[in-house]
Amino acid sequence: MTDQTSTAPATPAARHAMAAHMLYVCRENPVTAASFVMFAFFILSALIGPYVVPYDPLATNSAIALQAPSLAHPFGTDNLGRDVFSRVIVATRLDLIISVLAVAISFVIGSILGAISGYRGGWIDSVLNRVLDTIMAFPLFVLAMGIVAAMGNSVTNIIIATAIINIPFYARLVRAEVSIRREAGFTLAAKLAGNSDLRVLALHIFPNSLPPMMVQVSLNLGWAILNAAGLSFIGLGVKPPTPEWGIMVAEGANYIISGEWWMALFPGLWLLLAVFTFNLMGDGLRDIVDPRRRT
Amino acid sequence: MTMNRRQFLQAGTAVLSAVPFARSFAAIAAPADQIVVATGQTINSLDLHRTGTNRPSYQIAINCYDRLVTFGTKTLENGDVSFDYSKIEPELAESWTISDDGLAITFKLKPDAVFWDGRKVTAADVKWSFDRAVTVGGFPTTQMRAGGFSRPDQFEAIDAETFLVKLDKPSKLSLPDLAVPVPFVINSEVAKANATAEDPWATEYLHTTPAGSGAYKVARWDSGQQIVFERFDGWVGGPLPKVKRIIQREVPSPATRRALIERGDVQISFDIPDKDAAELASKMTVHSTPIANTIHVVGLNFNFEPFQDANVRKAIAYAIPYEEIFKSAAYGRGAPLWGATEPIEDTVWPRKSPYFTDLDKARELMAASGFANGFEVPLSISTDLATWMEPTALLIQEAVGKIGIKTEIEKIPGANWRTAVLVEKKLPFHLENFGGWLDTPDYYYFWAYLKGNLFNSSNYHNDEVAKLTEETLPMAQDDPQYLPKIKRMFEIAFEDLPRIPLYQPALNVAVNGSGGYEFWFHRQLDLRSLGATEA
């Protein structure tokens, strides 16, 4: 999303146009507008959540373990008597960090690799392609597991593992878009006008790959959290007692059959809402960054 | 509801069996002759002696092979039936005599004992099998050594029905060690026919094809899915089992297993989580037997400086919220091991420690220690054992936080856990769950309190404990020296606290539509007693 600014030259007029365009997109598609509101809610939970939740998300109390949702505990309590609502809200920050960072890393690295590969072509292209093929040839979840198992299960390593398995998708997308446009008329024109390769690549070619990338980003933001959840399910997730949606769903899933549905449902619901928001926003962002749709 | 379903199923299978060519079991076996067991464990070999054979696979040795002797059974206070360590009973052996110096045990084999292929079980088979156990290396060899068996020349086949075991020194552990799963008797003719020059003990063959004389034959084994046992009607090791066919299905997800047993689609769910045991107890028969000679403990590593301070160790022992742990991690299953008030007057084991939750006392002890300002330490648990370790660790983390010890919980995955905690012994603050097969305190102390031994994850050493353990290990339990020595060991260990006992865990087995479950020290399902429907 940082790259978004590079698509628009930073003059006040252009900024105004950008805002107007955003407004237009939102008005045209109320769902996108709603997704931005939801996103603001998640950001807000991440920022002030830990200060406003009713209970300490780590405080155990075995006297009230596994209680169904009530007024005192709207989302119920878990097996150690911790308040599920507080844990769900507090987890927002960590989950946003994991997903946004993981996706940002793979977005940036993938874009750079893809752009170089697509623009230069030749042996660099071939070598990079084979490297990406190699990563993609791995069963991705097992690769992520292997990386986390080998490096230790910390938040950083979960982010790194998630980023690595997503890099090929971005690189592929960018490469395809760049290699198509490398010989295009507007590229040659920009070059003839005296722009450097880097400038041409960054300002004229790369922005064209943003729309499909945004769809990918929105899907991946959700998958990053699901990936962390999957890792937790087999015991390689974030360290306890840190609240994290994925772990909470993974742990709660074992309580579904015994009737304590709230332990998995509420973090799952939040996870779903977050993925939803990301997905809907992704479509909106695509419309916003699509050069063809800008006037 | 479950009845309806079962009736429906039976009706369904009747229809199916009417279909020509339907490959259906139901046509062969009436439901009463068949039991379905669900388990979360995976059998990875049908040969216990092979390198890499895991614990769940021991049940093949138990159910498909025989040993010379076995333990008797007793009824516990809660009505469950358990093995009885004090009673040794015949299995393949009809009788045995121990020489006056205790150095030779002569076994007479049952004359009518036969292998599955109909051949008579001879002393030569026993010798071959025992030779194998002490030679192949790894776990079987170690376990044999615990009973004083380490070389093939200790075993001798006098004639077809007489087998002699020679010991280097008398030990009370020798005879019981012949009743554990390891010294099982293999059909040596079949094995030798399938042995090769590189593989003289036929480990490749027996790995997939058992050749024994046990009560159940393996009808089919789909690795990672199921194992089907079929009764061997010529078995003489004990009363003929009631059930003809037992199907054991591997179901990794505990939630799925719970659904299966509640619906009545499986008759036995083996080794269920404590929580399920607590909740299912009102709906069906749940056996929760405290596991003999097994203790869940907090390990304090003596290599970690603050834990060399006795006050710190005691402070932790007074800070631990035992009651809450027993409630949240064990759901009240098993036996509490804290808060002993009486002085030690017997050798009951496992036994309660004199410690209990008292935060004020814990704070006083911390203040009196060299670490009054507290310290930081990682608290390590195993991913595989997270069901009990994680809630326990979280409660301990919170409690010791109140006396100034800051912890971070470190979850270590499967293969690395054993390396880190038991072999390298490098985890300062950890949870541990050793259990000994031979049910005596000295055996537990040997493994868990002696420097360098595998389960002494605390790097604890005390000259007196080492000396007492070595002395009591072979000593008979009715020896007048035994009680005072064991008492002294208990006292030192409770004072030094390298391991803080939490509780004695239970093995939970849910039974819905079957009966005859018996608890055994090896924590595997003994199929041979199953069958009678409980009232």
Next chain:
Amino acid sequence: MNGRGAAISLRIAQAIPVVIGVIVISFLLTRALPGDPAVQFAGAAATPESIEQVRQSLGLDKPLPEQFIIYVGQLLQGDLGQSVSTGRPVIQELAARLPASLELTLVALILSCAIAIPLGILAATRPGSWVDQLCRLLVTAGVSLPTFFTGLVLIYVFYYLLGIAPSPLGRLDFIYLDPPHVTGFFLIDSLLDGDPATFMGALRQLILPAATLALFTLAPIARMTRTAMLSALGADYIRTARAAGLNRGKILYGYAFRNALLPVVTTLGMVFSFVLGANVLVEKVFAWPGIGSYAVEALVVSDYAAVQGFVLAMALLFVVLNLVIDLAYSIIDPRFGADAK
């Protein structure tokens, strides 16, 4: 040689460095795992000597380069090694488990395509309408939930509460015997054997896990169909076709969909390889004896040969899959062949 043949042989040549890369990385990755397999497999009451014995018998006492050379040497002879935890040759395990995973994944994908592609087309023909929004809502919900969660909820509702689904006990209920092994796919094998009862039994067992996976794969397929159809419908030739007065069905399916198929097939390929590795969690919940759960177990206990064999098998499958996709391209798009790089 014609263009197609050349393109395919180029693809195969390109796969060689990938396979080499996979072999090296999987070897290094397994060795980087912190666990010590010798300790793991020495069993419960191991002594330092017995651990050392196990280490030697596993060949782990040799230096890494030597281990690698031995491994590659065995590979060249088609030997994937022996899994220590199951004690069986890895190749045998894979042969037994791969069909189970493939069957599940394929059924799930067919189910998923049957729903997702029409949904995507419907959404693309009416962008912004309520159908479009509903489609978005449905598929996003499917992808937002972890598969093990969906799986357990399905078991809870359809097996535990309602009792309609069969017991979640793997590929076949225990009242059936496995059909004779031909392809390893129970559905096909039972039909070949002329045994409709077993076929139905296998199908019943498949429904819940396949539905779980299908829910998860709806989103990428439906979204890609929608996007591709949108851009195809916006293309000049469609406008021309419309102007020429061709009927709606012909435009939609004859022109637009045919052109939209390319990215859809690509996505399908990606989803397939992703799901085959990721259905680990579904396999666990449904006690499905597949390849994913085998790999996870192997990874957890540091069973090197098993992990390496699994990764290699998946990589080869991926290469083959790409070939199939390329072939599919060349059937869909006759221009294919010139730009295969």
